[in-house]
């Protein structure tokens with residue numbers, strides 16, 4: 367969480383930092399700040415609670431002088447409430463150096479006690495402030511050396527940027543665990559948490575590795591390890607669609623990203639389809655290795671976890687391979703049973719989620735082969751995996767995941783077909799038929815999106831309910847979990863997802879005329895069971911919004927609202943029901959006046975435990 371951006375060059379740093387920081391607001395947005403090195407060896411800091419607009423407002427009242435070196439930060443609080451004082455940058459007591467930090471310093475308490483004994487005065491409740499005081503106490507004119515000695519004392523995860531008034535042409539950065547890139551420009555250089563922050567200024571990027579620090583001046587970049595040994599580095603050119611990071615006329619990124627799904631999936635299929643066969647380029651595992659796998663263990667968090675659950679149904683059905691799915695945070699502390707015949711599949715939009723990264727490391731240490739399904743090229747989890755299946759859905763800015771989720775689902779169908787081919791559990795003709803069905807999905811998406819006004823009507827008519835239940839069966843049980851998650855993330859309405867067969871074991875007690883129940887009931891081998899569940903809800907006066915296959919007259923008799931999806935292969939219905947579920951959550955949140963793209967307390971990338 368938290369976003370960092372730093373600049374060293376000859377231009378006015380402030381507008382660059384503020385503009386770039388806005389591209390990182392998805393990482394956290396409870397406060398923000400900027401630290402600049404003015405021409406007369408002065409450190410200028412401005413910080414404010416609230417979104418970046420509050421910082422801009424502050425700077426309008428307290429203008430800053432021209433400066434061409436600076437760091438800035440948008441925060442998602444871990445230690446200490448969101449407040450002006452707890453915002454970054456943090457400074458030393460002489461107000462000479464400033465630090466921005468993303469991550470958690472686990473040993474900050476003992477460090478703080480030791481620094482207090484040396485006379486340092488702490489003014490915030492953050493773990494970050496120890497870094498500022500620590501660097502200051504170790505400083506004797508050589509900033510790089512002071513930062514190096516300080517970071518060797520830190521435990522936990524961190525990406526930091528440090529500036530010092532004695533060094534008005536320098537920015538020092540370092541990372542362990544939390545992401546940090548260096549952007550290489552023409553006589554100007556940047557640090558940033560992620561590519562979107564700098565893409566409009568440079569496409570040339572150095573992905574710092576864990577345990578590396580970088581020293582930036584406008585003339586160049588030097589990379590070294592924490593022992594001070596110079597490290598070779600590669601400058602990658604990133605291929606990134608700039609317009610993808612803009613709203614392009616949509617009121618919210620989430621709505622834009624919902625609409626991008628037909629194109630994202632069509633592109634994914636065309637990238638993967640060669641000579642009528644879908645390939646898993648990046649998987650880097652031969653038929654022999656795939657044939658030798660005895661089971662798949664999956665790890666993921668949040669929406670990606672729900673994609674993994676759908677993946678379990680799909681892989682078990684098509685490839686007849688047992689799959690276990692865990693939330694990463696449970697897996698990593700559970701001493702999981704993993705061996706060299708296990709394929710560990712991690713699912714992560716960002717590739718930076720701390721728990722998923724730790725789960726990957728745990729499985730790797732136990733001898734598993736690691737494959738990650740990921741949307742962000744070159745991210746931390748990708749770098750630690752044996753193979754990667756990129757979803758190429760483009761940057762996802764809305765905190766509530768939409769297009770990354772359906773791209774993950776699509777990748778599971780492709781992976782399942784690959785595994786099924788290696789394990790000979792599907793015939794070539796069967797695979798061909800399935801691929802033809804997959805190819806129709808982008809078109810079917812367009813049909814669903816054409817009917818969004820009807821979803822909006824259903825959303826507005828139900829937005830007053832204080833509690834929602836989402837029910838689904840079989841491959842759409844995870845869809846129910848995801849539908850409930852989407853709703854609670856952005857509308858703040860308590861919502862629970864349940865396997866409909868479990869309804870009588872508890873949730874039925876909730877049902878009365880004051881509850882809304884979303885029933886996911888497309889045509890399938892469990893359709894009749896869902897229809898019975900709906901009658902039971904009806905009998906208890908529950909309000910029903912059903913998601914059903916177009917033309918289903920039976921369901922209309924049991925539901926207050928029916929949201930149609932086109933007819934499709936049963937196994938593919940999670941891909942289709944995802945859209946009305948996303949739109950429903952979106953329109954309910956809009957109706958309730960919520961900040962859809964930046965819901966309270968959440969962040970897009972959870973890079974701390």
Ligand code: G6P
Pocket residue numbers: 667668669670671713714715716717718719722765766767968969970971972
């Ligand atoms: C956060 C985001 C979710 C996301 C989850 C996992 O909670 O708000 O949208 O699903 O992290 O993130 P990942 O990047 O690993 O998919």
